[in-house]
Amino acid sequence: MLNLPANFETYAEARKAGFMKMKEIKDNGGRIVGVYCSFVPQELLMAAGAAAAPLCASSDEPIPAAETKLPRNLCPLIKASYGFALTDTCPYFYFSDFIVGETTCDGKRKMFELMNELKETYVMQLPHSRDEAALRSWTGEVIRLKEKLEDFYHITITEDQIRDAIRLKNHERRAMLGFLELGKLNPAPISGYEMGTRLDGLGFNFDLEERIAIIEERTKEVLADWEANYKGKENSRPRLLITGCPNSGVRDKIIKTVEELGADVVAFDCCNGTREKVEPVDENMPIYDALAKKYLNINCSVMSPNNSRMQYIDEMIDEYQVDGVIEIILQACHTYNIESHYVKQTVTNKGKSYLMIETDYSQADKGQILTRLEAFLETLEK
Amino acid sequence: MSTTPVYFAGIDIGSTASKTVVLKDGKIEDYFVLPTGWNGRETANAILEQLKTRGYADAMRCVATGYGRICVDYADKIVTEITCHGKGGWAIFKKNMTIIDVGGQDTKMIKVIDGQVADFLMNDKCAAGTGKFIEVMATRLGADLNEMYEMAAHGQPLAISAMCTVFAESEVISHIGSGEKREDIAAGVIHSVASRVANLAARFGLEENIVLTGGLCESPYFIQTLSDKIGHPVETDAFARYAGALGAALTAAKRRDLE
Numbered sequence: 120m121l122n123l124p125a126n127f128e129t130y131a132e133a134r135k136a137g138f139m140k141m142k143e144i145k146d147n148g149g150r151i152v153g154v155y156c157s158f159v160p161q162e163l164l165m166a167a168g169a170a171a172a173p174l175c176a177s178s179d180e181p182i183p184a185a186e187t188k189l190p191r192n193l194c195p196l197i198k199a200s201y202g203f204a205l206t207d208t209c210p211y212f213y214f215s216d217f218i219v220g221e222t223t224c225d226g227k228r229k230m231f232e233l234m235n236e237l238k239e240t241y242v243m244q245l246p247h248s249r250d251e252a253a254l255r256s257w258t259g260e261v262i263r264l265k266e267k268l269e270d271f272y273h274i275t276i277t278e279d280q281i282r283d284a285i286r287l288k289n290h291e292r293r294a295m296l297g298f299l300e301l302g303k304l305n306p307a308p309i310s311g312y313e314m315g316t317r318l319d320g321l322g323f324n325f326d327l328e329e330r331i332a333i334i335e336e337r338t339k340e341v342l343a344d345w346e347a348n349y350k351g352k353e354n355s356r357p358r359l360l361i362t363g364c365p366n367s368g369v370r371d372k373i374i375k376t377v378e379e380l381g382a383d384v385v386a387f388d389c390c391n392g393t394r395e396k397v398e399p400v401d402e403n404m405p406i407y408d409a410l411a412k413k414y415l416n417i418n419c420s421v422m423s424p425n426n427s428r429m430q431y432i433d434e435m436i437d438e439y440q441v442d443g444v445i446e447i448i449l450q451a452c453h454t455y456n457i458e459s460h461y462v463k464q465t466v467t468n469k470g471k472s473y474l475m476i477e478t479d480y481s482q483a484d485k486g487q488i489l490t491r492l493e494a495f496l497e498t499l500e501k
Numbered sequence: 502m503s504t505t506p507v508y509f510a511g512i513d514i515g516s517t518a519s520k521t522v523v524l525k526d527g528k529i530e531d532y533f534v535l536p537t538g539w540n541g542r543e544t545a546n547a548i549l550e551q552l553k554t555r556g557y558a559d560a561m562r563c564v565a566t567g568y569g570r571i572c573v574d575y576a577d578k579i580v581t582e583i584t585c586h587g588k589g590g591w592a593i594f595k596k597n598m599t600i601i602d603v604g605g606q607d608t609k610m611i612k613v614i615d616g617q618v619a620d621f622l623m624n625d626k627c628a629a630g631t632g633k634f635i636e637v638m639a640t641r642l643g644a645d646l647n648e649m650y651e652m653a654a655h656g657q658p659l660a661i662s663a664m665c666t667v668f669a670e671s672e673v674i675s676h677i678g679s680g681e682k683r684e685d686i687a688a689g690v691i692h693s694v695a696s697r698v699a700n701l702a703a704r705f706g707l708e709e710n711i712v713l714t715g716g717l718c719e720s721p722y723f724i725q726t727l728s729d730k731i732g733h734p735v736e737t738d739a740f741a742r743y744a745g746a747l748g749a750a751l752t753a754a755k756r757r758d759l760e
Contacts, residue, residue, distance in 0.1 A: 467620075491583075494581040494582075498584070498618045
């Protein structure tokens, strides 16, 4: 299922188109805040009238430059983030008024200190558990970000503005989730490569209403195509779930390759998948409590323990009729790497196959990865 | 091939040696090994010449596997070495097991349950713990592989602690420089590889039956050392070196077992 539509916009094209939109915002005196991670409550940026710029972090180009300051044995995502900033080759970083980082791992936490020398980098202190004390502390961090935005831009953010932003962002989440849940259909109606690329690409469109319209339109189109051409047909291609670290930087090397080898990637338990989308912000709770609760529940491996991720993977395997799970670990990501022990347990307990691939953004292991993916698919051919 | 195949060939192009097994009526008809050399395509052609000379090529179905499998452009099918080692191992040992394959380029652990690969793990990022490590060190000691195994069996292992082949080579050079016996250095090298393989095995989790395939199963000293480090006997078989090629041949014949 790797038929890409004629008007398919590659990630690079979407990223490039975003540059122009960003320049336009800037030329018109607009506000731009750079972000890396799905833990940053975008509703607050929206309420401040600021666009959330997804900062570059998924190419190995700036890594040699980053390694002049950072250790080699560090996650490629962290090295790329810093390398793009250092070499001034990420237009999103360039146009950002300031950066919002977060303590999702030790590597990022310390890297942000160095990044702050290049551009103001504000760091949200994310707790690493989900108990009462953690929730209280995180609620405080959410409020502190609102105050930071008010101070920085000399504005007042009202509760109504935040409520409007919550409603719009929830709508966008639903639309994205609806698109990703096309993967539940069997046979698969769309390639996982396209799903992932589109989702990441839409992050470069700063008009949320437009984002929603585009993705709802594509969902409808794919569904109609499926009803007409695929529904009820036999399918022998194994259905895969991708889990683990953010995969934008290795999408070609792993996801595209495995689909070319004859599998369908139907589900994504990752930051650029359904992980952040499944739980909306509760529109009836007090706003800061609602935001804090939603974001603290993201199943990131920095959370300890992180049983809810295992439960979610367990449910996804059933809902998406998954045959095998591929876990992508970015080199030196200790939290996902260690947690893979429980993921493997969860998957194999359900009688499904599991493959873990530890890699970085280079092409050095392309051949080895190909062999593993081929062998993995052979084990699914029973 | 237009005629109905009578011969089923499995070709395993490894990084060091290329193995071929030919089946007929579910029995092993023939097998041979050639050095891989630097050009996989030339090796594949040399194997085809052999298959022609030995009279199999006109009525043959052929499956290629191994690191150079795509070089075999006359293969009817290409299957990874993981699946082939699993199938070949099953046909040789006929039981549920963990196969340890220490190859020239990587080390694999393959769990085989009821003739099927249930799980696998590969160390392919680093030469430590692979046959490559022994090859590099043998060259440094001016020995071929068989001499290396022979020397090791008569030595007291010296500690080689570096994790990286490049650094371990420097360590070996300093052992040479300080006048240590070649036998002791050779034993140290074998112990170092066995330790790495045992660690990988512990991480993977082992079945009750552990078997060794690949080139190193021809070294009794390595098998003994590995058994000691794992704390469980490691079995092998005279034909285990050909497990990958046998698995490929069985795949070509669409069979699970030999007659």
